[in-house]
Amino acid sequence: MSNEYNYYTPESGPDYNYEQNQEPKKKEKKKMPKLIKVISLALVFGIVASVAFQATNLVADRFLGTTENREVKSVDNTKISQSTGETAKSDxxxxxxxxxxxxxxxxxxxxxxxxxxxxxxxxxxxxxxxxxxxxxxxxxxxxxxxxxxxxxxxxxxxxxxxxxxxxxxxxxxxxxxxxxxxxxxxxxxxxxxxxxxIKVAALGNSDQLQVGESVIAIGNALGYGQSVTSGIVSATGRELDGIDEKLIQTDAAINPGNSGGALLNANGEVVGINTAKVATDTVEGMGYAIPISSVSDIIENLMNQETKTKVSEAEQGQLGIQGVDVTADSSEMYNMPTGVYVSEVIAGGGAKKAGITKGSVITGINGTSIDGMQALKEQLQYYRAGETVKITVATPEKNGEYAKRDVEVTLGKKS
Missing domain, CATH: 2.40.10.10 (Trypsin-like serine proteases)
Incomplete structure (x- = not known):
């Protein structure tokens, strides 16, 4: 049975038996024992491999950027390297x-x-x-x-x-x-x-956003204080029920409390106002923001309105109408604007005196849009009885279309 391993046995020394009267043979050089050869070859291979490994690392560091900032300390003739411990700051x-x-x-x-x-x-x-x-x-x-x-x-x-x-x-x-x-x-x-x-935010151009572009969301998530999430623009021009605007879709996490916060581009400019997310068991990573460029005129209008202070309930004025909501679905179904459908005009009230009629749709008050009775009641909290407000009304015409006009209404007292 052959051995599993081959062992090396050194040769014996030179032959010392010479024949008499024989001319002495030239002394042959001693051959290096095979063991020494193997050891020498192993050392040479180790040195070559080490040099090649270090050279490879050096090339990789130069071209692949894998080197770290390191602080070198000298101990006699031996050098050790230690990380500086500096925190890398991302964009x-x-x-x-x-x-x-x-x-x-x-x-x-x-x-x-x-x-x-x-x-x-x-x-x-x-x-x-x-x-x-x-x-x-x-x-x-x-x-x-x-x-x-x-x-x-x-x-x-x-x-x-x-x-x-x-x-x-x-x-x-x-x-x-x-x-x-x-x-x-x-x-x-x-x-x-x-x-x-504190500082005023820089506003960007949301019209230039591209799908796949990086974005960052900042807001008061869950009321815990300011937090930061990041993602990309998943889509633009999205629509959601209840919001009359084409929206930016992003996979940056937008949670309750983030509403009204900033969606930023890679330059740190506000490109969107975080507003909603799809929250179901089957959906993940679908948040929405109002594009800042699309609503810049509206924002400017709101900024230039008079700051409102609520008046006591006893002093609040009323229009003198009864109405129902015209929702987005109803608006689309009946081809009428969103707002408050006037189902009844109260005799002697401000609306009656101003010429508002049954079947009209109230869409605004003093430049603020109205999408339902709740919004109308909320706006009336800022005006006293006897004050005059500008009401935007849409009235139906013979062709079935609605025409908008502004009327001045003097608010009456609550009954």
Whole structure:
């Protein structure tokens, strides 16, 4: 049976038996034992392999950029390398650091009527949270853009800045159909230290967004404070029920509380206002934002409206109509504008005197769009009985189309 391994046995020494009178043979050089040869070849191979390995690493480091910044320390003649421990800052981290002072948290305290256990109606305080973006500052106010659904139904609005200082805010203007609102904070109410830390956001051009482009979302997710998520533009021109605007779709996480926050491009510019997400068990990564360029005119209009302060319920005026909502579905079905369908005009009321008729659709008040009775009632909270407001009304014509016009209505007292 042959051996599994072959063993090497060294040769014996030279032959010392010579014949007499024989001319001495020339002395042959000793041959190197095979073991020494093998060892020598192994050493040579090891050295060559080591040099080749180091050369390969050097080439790879040069061309593939795999080297790290290292601090070299000398110990006698031996060198060791140690990582410097510096934290690498990504582009996202740099953008977040730059833009976070422009994003605020918004707390909405409202009172809602709910049915009690015994069937009656009782009032219950409700708290909701959202986000906003500082977009401008005038002589007396800091102006913040957010979603209408973040501020609607509020009794009080509180804005919290990047340093966690909080100040009460008032509504400047809203557009329910576009789900937009501008709120204002009096600069005299903001501490100097806070003013030094906050900044006005830079607005980008959402028309130039491309599918696949990187985006970053910043907002007050779940009310825990500012957080950052990132993703890409999944699609543009998307539509959602209840929002009269083509939307940006993104897979950057947009959670409750992010509404009204900023969607940023790679330059740190606001290209969208985060507004909604699809929340089902079968859907993941579908968030939506209002493109900033598409609504810039509306935002400017809301910014230039008079800051609104609510009046007491006893002083609030009324239009003198009864109405029902014209939803987006109803609008499409019956070819009529969204707003409040006037089902009855009350005799002696302001609407009757101004010439508003049954069958008309109220779509706005003092430049603020109205998409239903809730929005109309909310706007009337800012006006006293006896004040005159501009009501935008759409009336049906013989061809079935609706024509819009503005009428001046003097508000009456609540009965």
């Amino acid at each position: 996202i981290a740099s953008i977040a650091e730059e833009v976070m002072p422009s994003v605020v948290s918004i707390t909405n305290l409202s009172v809602q009527q709910v049915q009690s256990f015994f069937g009656g109606i009782q009032e219950q305080e409700s708290k909701s949270v959202g986000s906003g973006i500082i977009i401008s500052q005038n002589d007396s106010e800091l102006l913040i853009i957010t979603n209408n659904h973040v501020v609607e139904g509020n009794e009080t609005l509180t804005v919290s800045f990047v340093d966690e200082e909080s100040v009460e805010a008032q509504v400047k203007g809203t557009d329910a159909a576009k789900d937009l609102a501008v709120i204002a904070v009096q600069t005299k109410e903001i501490k100097d230290t806070t003013m030094d830390q």
